[in-house]
Amino acid sequence: MSSIVSKGRLPPTKRELNKETPKKRKISESQDDPVSVCKLDHDYANPCIKCIEKSKEISALKSKINELQIELIKQKKLKQKPLSITDTVLKSNKSVRFHIGLPSLSAFHTIYKVIEPKIKKTKYWRGPKHVFHTLKHKVLKKSGPRRFLSLKEEMALTLMKLRLGLLNEDLATRFNISAPHISKIFTTWIKILSKFLGTLVFNPSKEVVRENLPPSLRSKKYSSVRHIIDCTEVFLEKPQNLEVQTKTWSDYKHHHTAKFLISINPSGMINFISDCWGGRTSDKYITNRSGFYSLIEPYDVIMADRGFQIKEEVTLLHANLMVPPGRRGACQMSADEVQQTKQIANRRIYVEQAIRRMKYFRILKHEVPATLFQHLDDIIKTVAGICNLYPPLPKYK
Numbered sequence: 436m437s438s439i440v441s442k443g444r445l446p447p448t449k450r451e452l453n454k455e456t457p458k459k460r461k462i463s464e465s466q467d468d469p470v471s472v473c474k475l476d477h478d479y480a481n482p483c484i485k486c487i488e489k490s491k492e493i494s495a496l497k498s499k500i501n502e503l504q505i506e507l508i509k510q511k512k513l514k515q516k517p518l519s520i521t522d523t524v525l526k527s528n529k530s531v532r533f534h535i536g537l538p539s540l541s542a543f544h545t546i547y548k549v550i551e552p553k554i555k556k557t558k559y560w561r562g563p564k565h566v567f568h569t570l571k572h573k574v575l576k577k578s579g580p581r582r583f584l585s586l587k588e589e590m591a592l593t594l595m596k597l598r599l600g601l602l603n604e605d606l607a608t609r610f611n612i613s614a615p616h617i618s619k620i621f622t623t624w625i626k627i628l629s630k631f632l633g634t635l636v637f638n639p640s641k642e643v644v645r646e647n648l649p650p651s652l653r654s655k656k657y658s659s660v661r662h663i664i665d666c667t668e669v670f671l672e673k674p675q676n677l678e679v680q681t682k683t684w685s686d687y688k689h690h691h692t693a694k695f696l697i698s699i700n701p702s703g704m705i706n707f708i709s710d711c712w713g714g715r716t717s718d719k720y721i722t723n724r725s726g727f728y729s730l731i732e733p734y735d736v737i738m739a740d741r742g743f744q745i746k747e748e749v750t751l752l753h754a755n756l757m758v759p760p761g762r763r764g765a766c767q768m769s770a771d772e773v774q775q776t777k778q779i780a781n782r783r784i785y786v787e788q789a790i791r792r793m794k795y796f797r798i799l800k801h802e803v804p805a806t807l808f809q810h811l812d813d814i815i816k817t818v819a820g821i822c823n824l825y826p827p828l829p830k831y832k
Contacts, residue, residue: 520587524591525587525591534595535598549631550627551586555586584612584620590628592606593620593625599797600801629813629817633820638706638707644661644702647700647827649827651781661701662700662737663701663785664739665786666695666718668693669695669711670690679713685714694713695815696722697789697819699786702827703788703827709726718740719745734753734755735755736756738758739757740759740783741758743758759780760772789828792828
C-alpha cells in the first residue's frame with residue numbers, strides 16, 4: 436500500500452473498472468479467437484464448450500455472409516453487361532444452327548475471316564442523302580458513329596434476324612443498343628452478306644453434275660437432267676400503296692406475296708435464284724425475264740412443273756423440258772401417264788425440299804415487314820448461299 440502511494444497512484448475504483456470493461460470487450464470482439472469471446476461471457480477463467488462451438492458457428496456464418504455478398508455483387512455486374520455472343524450463341528454447333536442458321540461454328544468463323552478485311556473501313560448506311568456524289572465532289576471525312584459492337588457481333592446480329600425473324604426492338608434489348616442502330620447495322624451487313632454469300636449460288640459444269648448424280652437420277656432417261664426449277668412465294672405485309680397491293684396480291688395464296696424462281700441441280704444445290712416479283716406474276720413471265728435461260732446449254736434437260744409453259748423457249752436453246760403429262764381434255768389419264776407423272780414428281784421433290792430449307796429461316800416463313808421490302812432480294816440471295824453450305828439433299832447410300 437505504501438509503495439503504491441509513494442509512486443503517486445491509487446488503486447482503481449469500481450466505476451473506473453466498469454469504464455474499462457467496454458474497451459476490453461471491443462478489443463476482444465475484433466479478434467477472431469472464439470475463446471477470448473467466451474471469456475467475456477463468464478466470470479470464471481475457463482469458458483464452456485457450448486460457447487466455444489457457438490462462437491465458431493457465428494464466425495463461420497459471418498464468413499459465409501461475406502462470400503454471398505461478393506457473389507451478389509458479381510451477379511449484378513453480369514446483369515448490367517450486354518449479351519455476349521461468344522458465351523451464348525457462338526458456343527457450339529447446335530447453338531449456331533439454331534440462332535444463326537449456319538451449319539457449324541467453323542463455318543461462321545470461316546465466313547467472318549473472308550469478310551473481315553473488307554468490312555473494317557465500311558461505313559454504316561445512313562440513307563441516300565449521305566451517299567458520296569462524284570459531281571458534287573463531296574468527301575465524307577468523318578468515319579460515322581463509333582461501333583458499339585464488334586464486327587463479329589454485328590455479323591451474328593444480322594444472321595440472327597434472318598434465322599429467327601427477330602424485331603429490331605428485340606435485338607436492341609439483347610445487344611443493349613438502340614433500335615435505329617440495329618436498322619443501320621442490318622442494312623449495311625445484308626448488302627455485304629448478299630455479295631459474298633451470293634457467290635455460293637453458281638452453276639457447276641455439266642461434267643460435275645453428272646459425277647454427282649443421286650441414285651434416283653442415274654438411269655438413262657434422267658441422267659441428262661441439269662436443272663430442276665420451281666417458283667415459290669413469300670408472304671408480305673399489306674403494302675400501303677394501292678398499285679403495289681395490286682401487283683403483290685396472289686389469288687393462289689389469298690395473300691400479298693413476293694414470288695421468285697429457284698433452280699437446283701440433281702444433288703440439291705441451288706444453282707440459280709431470281710429477283711423477287713409480285714405475287715400475281717406468272718411462272719412463265721418470271722422465267723423468261725429472270726436470266727435463267729443464260730445457264731442453259733445444248734442438250735440440257737430442265738425438269739419443271741406442269742405450270743411452266745416454256746417448251747418453245749427451251750427448244751430454241753436446243754434443250755429439253757421435262758414436265759408431267761397433262762390430261763389434254765381427256766376425262767382420265769392413262770396408266771402410262773400416271774406412272775410418268777409419279778416418276779417425275781418423285782424426282783422433283785428435291786426442289787421442294789430446297790425451298791423448305793430456305794424457309795427454315797423464319798424471316799421468309801412468316802410475313803416480311805414493309806420496312807424490309809427493299810432488302811428482300813439480298814435476303815433471299817444470302818439465305819440461298821447459306822443453304823448451299825449444308826449437305827446434299829438426296830441420299831447417296
